[in-house]
Amino acid sequence: MILTQCAFCAVDLGLTLGKKCGRCSTRYCGAACQKKHWEEGGHDALCKAIKKAGGAEQYHANNKYAAAVAVATKACADDTKGQTCYICTQAVHWKTKEGLVRGCSCRGTAGFAHVSCLAEQAKILIAEVEENNLGANALDERWHRWHKCSLCEQEHHGVVACALGWGCWKTYVGRPERDLSRISAMRRLGNGLSAAKHQEDALSVNKAELSLLQRLGASEESILAVRHNIAMVYQGLGRYEQALQMKRDVYSGRLRLSGEEHQETIRSAVNYGSALLSLGRFEETKSSSKKILPVARRVLGENHQLTLTIRFAYGVALYQDDGATLDDVREAVTTLEDTERTARRVLGGTHPTVVSIGEARRDSQAALAAREAGCAYSYKIRV
Template identity: 70%
Template structure:
């Protein structure tokens, strides 16, 4: 996470409170903690190395990046064994000696790469596009240039730290590199399941943007990211209120066909399903799915997750009919096949859809065999499969 706490007592300092070490900018709640850290916490030995690295925030980003890369390399070891980086063509990175990763939708021998190579490529492409006044290449910080699908899991987390350590020293501007890197870091931490840290980063970003007077569309994006993190943390009521406000705001600002409106509709629907508001979720998805299909096509990951949400609302509803259950199974089956073809079997979206398909099929079989009512069967099936979720 970014540094918003006292280095000694962990008091929350926000983005501006407290004081900093005059040499390396390590943050403290007051002089007492600063003196204690120097005398007892080892800061007397670390202060110069931290300053040499570029200050406390840069030093922290560098260390966290190294940890995140090591985690990603370990997680991808079996998938990348015996292969080489498609950018530098080496097995070990020439400078960092790091191993290989793959966290996109490439398959076979494609897409195997070093995080450092991806980061350097993204940095160069972004700079070249800006210098030549071309379309932004910022998406290269999160999207594979081969399969054009977003990175996920621990690889996305490592790229988040790579982006942050690259731009942490940039000035705070509304659509600048520093705030963009905070978005990348927050979403990366979520992908890596570091949810509390992700929430801290996203809240810090929102605070900066509000202080700078960012326009509504920028604020909505960050609020939407915060809402998703709330949901992942199990704070459903907070999530659904914020998602509803973001969806409503985007509709008023952009209309129903804008990508931000469609994304926020899907996010809102997922919270409706999570909290058991199945009737509202189905109505929203029935209205929105045709729009997504028309605007983005059949293979976009947004249409896949929308159909997933819709099918889940169908079969989990206590009032579901046999036709509803069959529609849910058919929807998940077709969507799962598309996800596997487009995203690959290792992608979280594919895995989630296929897991939901198994559960919906179990509910349908139980209903067809005994017809005792959907609610009791569904609860039994969920109890049996809870360990697989």
């Protein structure tokens, strides 16, 4: 995670408290811990290396990136055998010697790459925008390369998203704290950590970003974006009531700022519905889904991941409701079967959303079979 603790005693320092080593910027709560870390914690041997790498935060990011790449390549090893990188055309990266990954929605022989090549591709595109003063819209469009595949245009997920998050952070961490790319990189890191289910670390990064934005006087839209990410992490941690309250507030804020047809408003509505579903509030989930689904279809299209997620939540709420009729369960099965077919075609069979829809589809089919046979069926909520 981003360095917000004393390097010796681990007390929380936020982004501004404590003191730093004058040579390498390693952070401490005070002179006593700095002295002990030098004498007892091995900092005397590392200080020069940390300084050479660009300081404590850069050194930490470099190490975390290397570790995340190793995890991602190992996780993708079976899928990538005999393949080559679509960017550099090599099986093994010429410099880092890393293997290949694929964490998007590409199928067949498409989409295999080195994390380092993906990171370099994004870095070059962002640099072109900055060097040629192409403006905020161009920067926003090209920033997608840090989290979306340039071939299938779907987001990277899981450990690949985490590795790219660390790659993004290590690229821009050395910039001034007001730099937009540095702030965006902090957000990308938090999202990548969450995608790999490192929720506590993601929460730490998200809260650090929120603190920074509030201190810098950022816009309400920027604050809503990071509060949305915090709410998603709360849900990942099982803190459903906190997630629901924050998602409701974010949705209300998005409606007021951007209107119901803005993509981020739709995203907020989807996430609010997922929080309702996690708490077993099925009637509210169905009502929310019916309200937002026509908007998502009109604005984003039938095949967009957010549209598919709304249909997924609606199907789950239909059959898991204690008051569900036999017709409700049949509708749930039909909805989930159709949603899974579309999601599998658009996102690929290994995408987390597709896996979750498949699990719900099987549960709904079992529930239907039990109801038609006059038996009880137990299930667990899957979101």
